[in-house]
Structures are given as structure tokens and as C-alpha cells.
């Protein structure tokens with residue numbers, strides 16, 4: 001009896017990263033790790049799953065993320081509500097508190113990995129996407145805010161990205177926002193008739209977000225709304241000035257954007273985003289800011305903090321439009337062989353060459369030399385090592401440079417097994433090839 005078979009496919013908005021793209025991801029992650037370490041950041045990893053209440057409390061009940069984008073479910077074993085992290089910050093802070101990380105000194109930490117948001121998928125917007133999340137916990141001054149921005153500018157330079165601009169704002173302190181909020185609600189009430197459904201809904205719960213509207217009919221109302229910057233006290237202004245001065249010192253251009261409010265509730269003072277026009281509608285490649293109240297809100301001893309997250313898919317999309325370097329081929333050396341004895345010798349030689357630091361693929365399965373060479377070529381290897389019956393009898397390997405340069409010639413050379421690593425190691429002088 002035939003059974004109906006439903007084709008298995010990935011969940012919408014969740015992407016497979018196939019080997020060719022995977023090589024690019026690894027290359028990117030390696031650059032990012034070096035970059036983070038060059039500023040003293042250390043890796044830290046928290047679980048993907050957390051208690052739902054961590055995010056509702058941390059990110060805020062009336063944010064898009066908490067209201068409608070979280071992958072939450074009830075653990076059938078104990079009835080607890082769990083959520084797949086929609087961002088890193090809340091979990092990083094939870095872990096720092098739980099393990100007393102801030103006991104004797106501030107911490108610069110980072111994490112990389114998948115995060116989950118139930119949004120409508122489109123280019124640059126996915127339901128599983130990846131972030132590089134960077135947090136400086138326990139630092140109060142504008143120096144660290146500015147350092148983060150300067151370090152991001154360095155990464156863009158290193159990747160050869162030029163079309164990214166910086167938008168900056170200050171959200172002040174909660175009391176300053178409360179006074180602004182009152183004035184803002186009064187303004188929204190005056191224009192109640194032109195507010196769309198979202199605007200009406202958010203008018204009292206999150207009036208600042210109403211100004212973030214893309215609705216053209218509401219632009220004039222948003223433009224004439226009271227500005228938070230007019231409600232900032234002296235200390236908040238000084239903090240912002242401190243950031244701006246340091247950006248000027250570093251020669252980093254920015255645009256003050258009073259509309260920049262970010263989609264998470266924990267921010268205060270500095271907020272920033274890096275935006276590009278080259279990715280269509282989803283042009284924000286990185287966002288972050290200061291969140292001095294979050295550690296206390298989540299049960300820790302009060303401590304200031306600042307951080308940001310890069311959207312990896314968006315940044316890779318941008319990188320691939322420019323002069324991203326070629327991804328590394330899958331191996332340096334591809335060993336082709338004949339018969340069982342050849343295969344076993346190939347396996348031994350493979351281990352020997354890996355000991356010497358080479359990346360080696362030993363052909364697997366029985367196929368003729370011709371198809372083995374095709375595979376060797378497709379692997380991107382610089383060199384094929386050949387172990388046929390003649391070679392085994394003479395205890396040598398034939399070496400064929402696949403992407404030959406003048407120095408190496410295009411012929412084959414025969415090399416005793418013990419000398420193979422020396423001949424193959426890149427950068428070492430190579431023996432003259434046979435004519």
C-alpha cells in the first residue's frame with residue numbers, strides 16, 4: 001500500500017545555509033572574532049530557550065517583539081512558558097546576574113548565534129536569523145558608547161563596506177522620557193483623527209513608537225511633535241555631547257535622528273543604528289544603545305551597560321555585493337588512489353599531511369582516476385596527490401599541481417612519502433617539477 005508522503009521542507013522564514021555560503025559565514029565569523037578580541041571582548045554563550053518572563057520583563061510588554069513576534073510555548077512536562085530568544089541582551093544580562101559576573105569588575109562580552117522572531121519574511125527579514133551581540137556590562141561613561149561605534153566603523157572598513165551610515169539619538173533618562181511622554185500624548189490627542197490603527201493602539205501604551213510610523217499621512221504630525229531632546233536634562237546632554245566629541249575625534253560622521261527610538265524598551269541615553277540603502281526595505285544592519293536600568297530590572301545590583309547587535313544575514317548580503325574575498329576552497333590537497341592498498345596508503349598519508357597542517361580530502365569510494373580528478377578539481381585543492389599501482393611499487397606519490405603557477409610548472413613530480421609534506425606545504429620552496 002502506498003502512503004501519501006508529504007515533502008519535508010524547512011519552516012518558512014528559516015534558512016538553510018548550504019556549504020558554499022557556509023564557507024563565507026565562517027570567513028566572516030573569523031574576521032569578527034579577531035575584531036572583537038582586538039577590543040578585549042570575550043565570548044559567552046547563553047541558552048536559546050529562556051523563561052518567557054525574562055523577555056516580557058526585559059524587552060517590555062508593549063513592544064512588537066513581545067506582543068506578536070516571540071516563539072513561545074508551554075513545556076508539556078511542567079507547564080512552564082518558554083521562549084526561543086528573540087534577541088541576546090536579556091539572556092546575557094540574566095546569565096551575568098546569575099553567575100555574579102559583575103562582582104568585581106565590568107565585563108566586555110559577546111555572543112553569536114540564531115535568534116527567532118515571528119515576523120513576515122522578506123529579503124533581510126527572517127524568522128530565524130543570526131546576530132553578533134556585543135555587550136559592555138558595568139560601564140557608565142560615554143567613552144564606551146563611542147568606542148563601540150568606532151569599533152563598528154573599523155569592522156565596516158575591514159570588510160570594505162562603504163555605504164553604511166550612522167544614525168544617533170539620545171533617549172534620555174526615564175524621568176525625562178516621562179515628562180516628554182505627557183507632552184507627546186497631549187500632541188497625539190490633538191491629532192487623534194489622523195492616527196492609523198497602530199497609532200491609536202499605541203497612543204497611550206507606547207506613544208514614542210507612534211512617531212516611528214511609515215504612514216505618510218502621519219508624517220507632518222510626527223514632525224511637529226514635541227522633541228525628546230528638548231526635555232533632556234544637563235547630565236543627559238553632557239553624555240550625548242561626550243559621545244559626539246569622541247566620534248568627532250575618530251572622524252566618524254553621524255546624523256542625529258530624533259525619530260530613532262529602537263524597538264526594545266530597555267534603552268536610555270545613547271541609541272544608534274547603522275543603515276544602508278543597498279538592501280531594500282530592511283536596511284538596518286546593526287542597532288544598539290545604552291541600557292542602564294536593565295540589570296536592576298532583571299534582579300541584579302544596579303549597574304550601567306551598553307551594547308549592540310549586528311544582523312548577520314543583512315551584513316553578509318551587503319558584503320557579497322562588494323569586494324568580499326574569495327571563500328577558501330574546501331581543501332589544500334586532494335588524494336586520488338587505486339585499489340585497496342592505494343586507499344589505505346592514501347589514508348595514512350592524509351593523516352601525515354594533516355599533522356603538518358594541511359587540509360586534506362582523501363577520495364572516498366571506488367571510481368576511476370578520471371572521475372577522481374574531476375572531484376579533485378572541483379574541490380578547489382591546489383594539488384592532487386596520486387597513488388596508483390606504479391607509485392605504490394616505488395613508494396612514492398605523484399604530485400600534480402592543479403592551479404599551476406609558472407614556478408610550479410604543469411607537470412607531475414614524484415616524491416617519496418616522507419618528503420611529501422615538505423614539498424606540499426605552501427610557502428616552502430618547492431622541488432622542480434618533472435618536465
Ligand code: HAM
Pocket residue numbers: 086087088089117119124125126127129130131133134135263264284285286287288289291306307308309310311312313314
Ligand atoms: P535589534 O535592532 O532588534 O536589536 O536587532 C539587531 C539587528 O538584528 C538589526 O539591526 C537587524 O540587522 C537584525 N535583525 C532584526 N530582526 C531581523 C529579522 N527578522 N531578520 C533578519 N535580521 C534581523 C537587538 O536585538 C538588541 N538586542 C541589540 C542590543 C544589544 N542592544 C543592546 N545590546
